[in-house]
Amino acid sequence: MTNHGFSAINPPLQDRDMLPNAKDLLARHSLDILDAIPEGVFVTNLEGITLYVNRMYEQLTGLSRHQVLGRQVRTLVEEGVFDVALNPEVVRKSKTVTHTQRLRNGKMLVLTGTPVFDESGALRLVITFARDITRISQLNEQISEQKQLIEQTNEQMAYMAREQSLTTTPVFASKVMRETLSFLQTMAKTDATLLILGETGVGKDVFARYVHGQSQRCDKVMMKVDCGSISESLVESEMFGYMAGAFTGASSKGKAGYFELAKGSTIFLDEIGEMPLTMQTRLLRVLQDGEIMRIGGNKPVKVDARIIAATNRDLVSSIEEGKFRQDLFYRLNVATVKIPPLRxxxxxxxxxxxxxxxxxxxxxxxxxxxxxxxxxxxxxxxxxxxxxxxxxxxxxxxxxxxxxxxxxxxxxxxxxxxxxxxxxxxxxxxxxxxxxxxxxxxxxxxxxxxxxxxxxxxxxxxxxxxxxxxxxxxxxxxx
Known part of the structure; x- marks a missing residue:
């Protein structure tokens, strides 16, 4: 960069007297001063020819000086070195312009192009300052992802709140249901695992909510898991959670499963007869040891959730057909109630x-x-x-x-x-x-x-x- 170029940046003003020889001193060390600036500096003339870049610009962009000095900024854009050049717009408008710029390596910069005038007020140079915002962009993306997760969680919590707001007292007038409710009231006072049997549509979820509502855990939201609706590929991660980076597409923060989310509450496993055998094995460990292992984890996590399971299947027949584990059935069959059909x-x-x-x-x-x-x-x-x-x-x-x-x-x-x-x-x-x-x-x-x-x-x-x-x-x- 020429001495003339630097003097244009700092024209002498009437109201800003300089010390003797200061102007010459600054001019001699102008390039050192530019290299000391903690932002990238990119200097071009009015034709868009690159005159100078400082060390910080090289560090930010990974571009060496010999790759850009003497090059026309439009040519650099055409070659894909970067996607935006401010020089033409600054020259056209004669005022400061700001844009974002993406480099070939994917890095994002914020550019501020500033016009430099000489003593007569004529435009001489354009100085562009560059700041790296790649990390900021990444954080914004992460914030956007977190916001989406929060919205999904709020929707799930709203759904659970609506479920919880439904009446927890079954409607009945028959003697058989009076006896059934009496048994459920007794069971509700304990933390024992409960298995609810009955045909499709008898209202097994209503009775599960009733038991939870009568229990000491009633101040917490009951978690309902439809074992028949979750795909086999997702059921493990949904129920037991996973560690960060456990598999492709996993959240960088990891995720808690239903059993962890149900801490201190009740987890209702609806249609448990549809649960895959592999998951039945893991559920057995929860019932036996009171702990789960996240996918990708190496330490067991203690869980405190009362389990209520329900199914319309004949589990004994399912055991004979090899579709349901016998040991899991014995663990679930601590207390069993069959809801009579409406007829x-x-x-x-x-x-x-x-x-x-x-x-x-x-x-x-x-x-x-x-x-x-x-x-x-x-x-x-x-x-x-x-x-x-x-x-x-x-x-x-x-x-x-x-x-x-x-x-x-x-x-x-x-x-x-x-x-x-x-x-x-x-x-x-x-x-x-x-x-x-x-x-x-x-x-x-x-x-x-x-x-x-x-x-x-x-x-x-x-x-x-x-x-x-x-x-x-x-x-x-x-x-």
């Missing part, structure tokens, strides 16, 4: 149906009630899908039904056992022995009597169906 506790059906109806009516802002004969019809159905089938039916009825009352004819034919109505179904009315007015009066009276029984008072029925109390009394007493 064996018919007294619960009306109560469950009314409960689901209130729940979904509230959600969809509707006023709907079952006719007594409809509840009776539901009671006689065999419910192969158990409570889940009943809940889905009620949900569908609330969404699709128009009108205040659900009649048997509103149910699917498979439940009410009737085909589409024909003239034969109305034979009694079609005989013409009574007038239409008499028939409609009877229907109104029947409807209002059922509504009063359901809602509990004439005043409530009058409010819901927007009718005077005197009109209700007149219609139900009319023969």
């Amino acid at each position: 064996e506790r018919r007294a619960d059906i009306p109560l469950l149906a009314e409960t689901f109806l209130r729940q979904y009516s509230l959600r969809y802002h509707k006023q709907i009630a079952f006719m007594d004969i409809t509840l009776e019809t539901l009671t006689h159905y065999h419910w192969p899908g158990n409570v889940r089938e009943l809940e889905n039916l009620v949900h569908s009825l609330v969404i699709t039904h128009e009108g205040p009352l659900i009649a048997p004819a509103d149910l699917p034919p498979s439940i009410h056992g009737k085909k589409t109505e024909t003239a034969e179904d109305y034979k009694e009315f079609l005989q013409g022995e009574r007038s239409l007015k008499e028939i409609m009066a009877e229907i109104e009276s029947d409807f209002l009597n059922r509504a009063i029984r359901h809602h509990g008072s004439v005043q409530q029925v009058a409010r819901i169906f927007k009718i005077n109390r005197s009109t209700i009394f007149r219609k139900i007493n009319k023969k």
Whole structure:
């Protein structure tokens, strides 16, 4: 770099007197001063020819001076040495410009190009200062990844909170369920492993939540693991966690598994009969020793989680077929309860149906009630899908039904056992022995009597169906 070039950087000003010979001293040591700057310095003329780079620029970029001195910055961009050059923009705008620059080796720099004017105010040089932000970029990426993980964790916690907020008291009226709940209340006071058996849809998760809610661990969120939905390739890392760098794609921080996350709480292993045999072996160690080993780890980790397992499979048959470990079954079978199917506790059906109806009516802002004969019809159905089938039916009825009352004819034919109505179904009315007015009066009276029984008072029925109390009394007493 010439002495003229350096004097242009520091033009003499009227209000900044310099010591005698200071200007010459600075000019003689200008290159040493530039090399002492802790940022990369890249000096070009107005044509974009590289005049000088300091030592820090060489260190930051890995480019030696002989690779860039005398080279046109546009040529360096075309050759892919770096992707951005500030000189043309600074010359065009005559003001400071800042951009990021990516080098061929992937390193990221922040460039600040500054114009240098001489005493007359003419633009002479462009000095570009370079700072390495590769690490900052990496940290930003890591922060972005962590933010995504936090959002995923928040979603999972929100889901678990919603699950936890569901009622922990099963709805029942039958004697068999009263005995079942009594047994579960006793078991809830202990930390013993519990195995819940039952057909699909009987509500095994409801009873698992009930036991957790009655236990000393109820202040913690119960962790639910669906052993049948997690792929075999992921189940090990999800359940037992892994160390940093344990496998390709593993988080650099490692990850805790379900058993560690359930510390001091309950872990509910739903559909445990679907668990792969390899995982059954590892679960056996948890039950025997109370510890797990993360993938890639060499030290066991103690866990404090009460285990509740559930399945709709016949585990004894699964053992005979070689699909379930016998020793694991014995460990799980400390306390076992079988939830009866809905067809064996018919007294619960009306109560469950009314409960689901209130729940979904509230959600969809509707006023709907079952006719007594409809509840009776539901009671006689065999419910192969158990409570889940009943809940889905009620949900569908609330969404699709128009009108205040659900009649048997509103149910699917498979439940009410009737085909589409024909003239034969109305034979009694079609005989013409009574007038239409008499028939409609009877229907109104029947409807209002059922509504009063359901809602509990004439005043409530009058409010819901927007009718005077005197009109209700007149219609139900009319023969």
